């Protein structure tokens with residue numbers, strides 16, 4: 389098993405984590421196999437903490453020994469391996485969208501999701517703050533729609549912005565699905581539903597039992 393483990397990257401992942409989702413999406417869009425190790429956030433495996441003491445997922449250990457412990461680095465690595473047009477290196481606009489998502493939207497999303505932990509304001513306040521980003525997304529997707537593209541945020545091909553952002557929008561929707569259904573985000577809904585209904589999303593949401601060091605390596 390040790391031999392095998394050196395031949396493919398090892399990915400420490402957590403099924404429901406949107407950062408881990410974007411990493412898994414990038415790997416599967418490009419068609420790369422890794423050994424997957426599903427973790428429990430409350431009981432992180434020692435070998436993962438040994439290579440990335442900050443203790444966040446995803447973490448990927450490459451056969452060379454290099455460690456990638458930021459989801460965006462894993463997406464970029466997958467893109468760099470693609471050699472085809474499946475996933476391009478992120479250009480400035482994709483990086484800016486990812487920044488908006490990771491820095492601003494995520495912060496409001498967390499407060500909306502866990503509004504009881506932030507009693508200064510009601511959930512609707514945090515939702516409205518998060519909607520600033522959602523409205524930007526809607527406007528960008530409207531522009532795309534005019535070009536006849538509804539499934540991609542930028543241009544006519546998949547970018548890291550699509551797979552890097554939709555798992556977070558999914559989380560936003562899940563806080564209050566009926567409210568989102570009644571809201572007027574026509575293009576965001578179409579874009580999100582395209583990705584939620586995709587084969588690649590079904591693939592990356594496959595369930596794995598939490599990894600134990602005695603397990604046989606599982607290829608994802």
Ligand SMILES: N[C@@H](CCC(=O)N[C@@H](CS)C(=O)NCC(=O)O)C(=O)O
Nearest residue numbers: 405406407429444445446458459460
């Ligand atoms: N900047 C990191 C953030 C990753 C992150 O925060 N992941 C969460 C899970 S969604 C985590 O591992 N949190 C640590 C914990 O809950 O103990 C990345 O992009 O990979």
